[in-house]
Amino acid sequence: MAAQYVMSIDQGTGSTRAILFDQGGRLVSVAQREHRQHYPKPGWVEHDAMEIWRNVEHVARESLHRVGAGADQVAAIGIANQRETSVLWDRRTGMPIGRAVVWQDTRTDELVARFAERPDAALVPERTGLPLATYFSAPRIRWLLDRVPGLFERAERGDVLFGTMESWVVWNLTGGPDGGVHVTDVTNASRTLLMDLRTLRWDRELLDFFGVPAAMLPEIRSCAEVYGTASRAVPGVRIAAALGDQQAALFGQCCFSRGEAKCTYGTGGFLLLNTGESPVRSSHGLLTTVGYRIGSQPAAYALEGSIAVTGALVQWFRDNLGLISSAPEIETLARTVEDNGGCYIVPAFSGLYAPHWRSGARGVIVGLTSYITKGHLARAVLEATGWQTREVVDAMNADSGLELNTLKVDGGMTADNLLMQFVADVLAAAVVRPMIAETVSLGAAYAAGLAVGYWPDLEGLRRNWHRAAQWLPAMDPARRESEYANWRRAVERTFDWVQPNPGSSAR
Amino acid sequence: MPGPVQSIERAAAILRLLARGSGRLGVGEIATSLGLAKGTAHGILRTLQGVGFVEQDRASGKYQLGATLLHLGTSYLDVNDLRSRAINWADALAARSGEAVRIGTPLDGKVLVVHHVFRPDDSLQTLDVGSLLPLHATALGKVLLAYDADVASQLKDDDLAWFTRRTLVTAEALSRSVARVRELGWAAEVEEFATGLASIAAPIRGYGGLVVGAISIAGAVERVCPVARRADPGLVAFVQNAARAISRDLGAGRW
Ligand SMILES: Nc1ncnc2c1ncn2[C@@H]1O[C@H](COP(=O)(O)OP(=O)(O)OP(=O)(O)O)[C@@H](O)[C@H]1O
Numbered sequence: 001m002a003a004q005y006v007m008s009i010d011q012g013t014g015s016t017r018a019i020l021f022d023q024g025g026r027l028v029s030v031a032q033r034e035h036r037q038h039y040p041k042p043g044w045v046e047h048d049a050m051e052i053w054r055n056v057e058h059v060a061r062e063s064l065h066r067v068g069a070g071a072d073q074v075a076a077i078g079i080a081n082q083r084e085t086s087v088l089w090d091r092r093t094g095m096p097i098g099r100a101v102v103w104q105d106t107r108t109d110e111l112v113a114r115f116a117e118r119p120d121a122a123l124v125p126e127r128t129g130l131p132l133a134t135y136f137s138a139p140r141i142r143w144l145l146d147r148v149p150g151l152f153e154r155a156e157r158g159d160v161l162f163g164t165m166e167s168w169v170v171w172n173l174t175g176g177p178d179g180g181v182h183v184t185d186v187t188n189a190s191r192t193l194l195m196d197l198r199t200l201r202w203d204r205e206l207l208d209f210f211g212v213p214a215a216m217l218p219e220i221r222s223c224a225e226v227y228g229t230a231s232r233a234v235p236g237v238r239i240a241a242a243l244g245d246q247q248a249a250l251f252g253q254c255c256f257s258r259g260e261a262k263c264t265y266g267t268g269g270f271l272l273l274n275t276g277e278s279p280v281r282s283s284h285g286l287l288t289t290v291g292y293r294i295g296s297q298p299a300a301y302a303l304e305g306s307i308a309v310t311g312a313l314v315q316w317f318r319d320n321l322g323l324i325s326s327a328p329e330i331e332t333l334a335r336t337v338e339d340n341g342g343c344y345i346v347p348a349f350s351g352l353y354a355p356h357w358r359s360g361a362r363g364v365i366v367g368l369t370s371y372i373t374k375g376h377l378a379r380a381v382l383e384a385t386g387w388q389t390r391e392v393v394d395a396m397n398a399d400s401g402l403e404l405n406t407l408k409v410d411g412g413m414t415a416d417n418l419l420m421q422f423v424a425d426v427l428a429a430a431v432v433r434p435m436i437a438e439t440v441s442l443g444a445a446y447a448a449g450l451a452v453g454y455w456p457d458l459e460g461l462r463r464n465w466h467r468a469a470q471w472l473p474a475m476d477p478a479r480r481e482s483e484y485a486n487w488r489r490a491v492e493r494t495f496d497w498v499q500p501n502p503g504s505s506a507r
Numbered sequence: 508m509p510g511p512v513q514s515i516e517r518a519a520a521i522l523r524l525l526a527r528g529s530g531r532l533g534v535g536e537i538a539t540s541l542g543l544a545k546g547t548a549h550g551i552l553r554t555l556q557g558v559g560f561v562e563q564d565r566a567s568g569k570y571q572l573g574a575t576l577l578h579l580g581t582s583y584l585d586v587n588d589l590r591s592r593a594i595n596w597a598d599a600l601a602a603r604s605g606e607a608v609r610i611g612t613p614l615d616g617k618v619l620v621v622h623h624v625f626r627p628d629d630s631l632q633t634l635d636v637g638s639l640l641p642l643h644a645t646a647l648g649k650v651l652l653a654y655d656a657d658v659a660s661q662l663k664d665d666d667l668a669w670f671t672r673r674t675l676v677t678a679e680a681l682s683r684s685v686a687r688v689r690e691l692g693w694a695a696e697v698e699e700f701a702t703g704l705a706s707i708a709a710p711i712r713g714y715g716g717l718v719v720g721a722i723s724i725a726g727a728v729e730r731v732c733p734v735a736r737r738a739d740p741g742l743v744a745f746v747q748n749a750a751r752a753i754s755r756d757l758g759a760g761r762w
């Protein structure tokens with residue numbers, strides 16, 4: 001039977017989902033499974049890579065099963081993944097070496113501080129477009145290699161492999177120890193601190209700087225080309241795309257031209273602006289990164305405002321405080337009050353990312369009085385996402401010299417009308433949601449479909465983009481300014497909570 | 508303000524009594540424990556049984572707390588939850604049908620719009636989440652009337668206001684229309700709310716098959732009802748499929 005669908009696998013921070021899309025870019029089937037979050041110590045976040053691989057297998061099959069389709073009806077698979085999360089594994093057994101270290105993990109803070117003190121540290125931002133921070137992979141690889149005696153030598157021999165989650169998934173899909181293909185794509189590689197942003201290759205000097213053996217690294221490929229054919233989960237299907245989830249969302253939102261931007265609200269929030277064929281340096285705390293690269297075409301670059309904690313704060317409110325029983329109930333609770341009652345929550349759980357880049361920051365709740373109810377706290381939870389968006393949009397405007405007047409949004413939090421209205425209010429800009437909230441998956445599917453000719457070109461994809469909802473700003477400008485001033489004062493109170501204190505645990 | 512209602516106080520006392528200890532008591536034991544006449548206790552127990560708050564063991568004739576009561580706190584579906592869980596399917600429905608999609612739940616004798624997806628033509632449209640629609644003049648409302656006895660009982664004759672000359676404003680006409688919805692499993696409305704517009708809706712079922720809301724498409728009569736003012740069967744199938752997909756995700760089982 002002729003291939004009818006493209007499958008995407010979105011290996012996210014909280015869950016893994018497989019979605020089938022039809023030719024019109026419409027969702028046909030979804031299967032999703034959450035995996036465990038391990039928090040062995042404050043600041044540490046880990047995933048079990050084996051559990052994730054089993055989930056990939058499960059959801060891929062399940063998405064087909066739900067519509068009674070077979071693997072032969074799938075034209076190609078595209079993969080999107082949580083970025084920077086790093087795993088090492090044994091090439092021969094296919095077993096991970098320890099758990100995967102997740103992007104939010106801050107265990108490398110002291111290591112990063114030591115790297116930053118080196119005289120040649122300026123090399124890192126210069127070549128990679130990224131600040132030296134715990135967020136990225138290279139310090140994590142180093143930390144893992146230092147932990148286990150003999151691991152470095154095994155890595156040098158290529159017996160131990162490194163990968164971010166797309167590498168791990170592709171390697172397993174293509175056979176694992178039995179012929180698995182060890183590749184990554186330019187977007188994921190651009191987050192390791194090991195790739196030169198201009199040449200799009202591993203950089204010898206960066207490898208030396210971090211002490212990472214080249215033999216353990218995957219081959220860097222474009223985002224849309226056939227890497228191999230699956231021999232497991234969906235046997236016979238070509239694996240034809242891989243992108244970091246945020247870049248996949250940029251692609252799924254059809255931000256194909258310079259100046260187009262989107263913000264995705266999941267565990268964290270990520271604003272990406274397509275800057276065209278050359279990387280643009282930020283002077284306001286944004287990252288320079290690869291947006292995507294289709295086959296042998298020139299890469300498109302992006303400026304990125306990364307917010308570590310958006311949906312994760314809602315999750316924390318639900319799981320750790322137990323004040324709601326599902327994430328969407330935050331809106332119900334928030335609507336029980338008129339405003340935040342003077343309360344602000346700054347969720348600097350893993351330090352603050354863009355535009356501050358303060359790894360020593362930790363979260364605060366300020367403005368508590370006996371007047372504050374859980375309704376006010378719920379408001380403050382949602383408003384934190386709004387104000388953090390405002391901060392990165394301000395930085396984006398300052399860097400680009402343009403004034404953003406419409407923000408394209410996607411991700412699970414866009415189902416929250418109160419939040420989306422608040423984002424429009426604090427940005428004084430229209431907020432627009434496209435007709436598919438799962439743009440991460442759609443972007444991966446688009447890239448895979450392009451690679452195998454299921455879709456002919458970008459213009460065709462653009463025609464699938466439609467506005468599903470729009471929120472227009474309605475907040476009084478004076479109120480916007482005074483609230484923003486309060487927010488900024490709250491943010492200042494998070495700075496330097498963790499004192500560098502060598503010798504003892506700094507938490 | 509009126510004082511407390513004695514029979515409700517007594518019902519609450521019975522529920523408290525059943526909630527502790529062994530949890531199974533005969534009508535005599537209950538009457539003695541609470542100092543009630545046996546006939547009074549029996550009447551209250553029968554009423555509580557009717558709403559599912561207590562159950563009677565067939566063999567022993569003893570009473571215990573009903574499953575409905577145990578699930579009281581969890582069966583309620585938050586409207587924001589409903590939106591989050593329906594959003595993917597509502598989007599796909601709008602993309603397939605080419606029409607605007609709404610999800611509605613009952614609120615005080617009206618339909619509360621809890622979710623709205625624009626018609627995918629990128630024309631100027633305004634989000635109407637939070638607005639209220641009439642039960643009797645919309646496909647969403649007819650579905651809710653058909654499957655939710657509470658909703659139907661709240662609708663009074665003087666709620667049946669005119670919107671167009673086709674609006675069903677008599678109780679008989681409406682109940683015929685609603686009976687038809689039950690037969691078909693979906694509802695349509697053709698120019699009953701606004702001239703030139705038609706809509707099609709199907710029920711969204713939650714845990715245990717209970718109808719928790721309805722999903723609809725609405726658009727120009729020529730598109731939604733292209734032949735003989737009848738709902739287009741292809742569009743009806745899209746709406747029903749979306750409703751089923753959402754229901755399945757909500758744990759409705761096979762509907
Ligand atoms: N209605 C809502 N209001 C506020 N937050 C919500 C709502 N619904 C979901 N969320 C939050 O959104 C997040 C889920 O969104 P989404 O499914 O896009 O994330 P994700 O893809 O699982 O994240 P990741 O890719 O990082 O794993 C959760 O953190 C959840 O708390």
Ligand SMILES: [Mg+2]
Nearest residue numbers: 012245266440
């Ligand atoms: Mg995601």
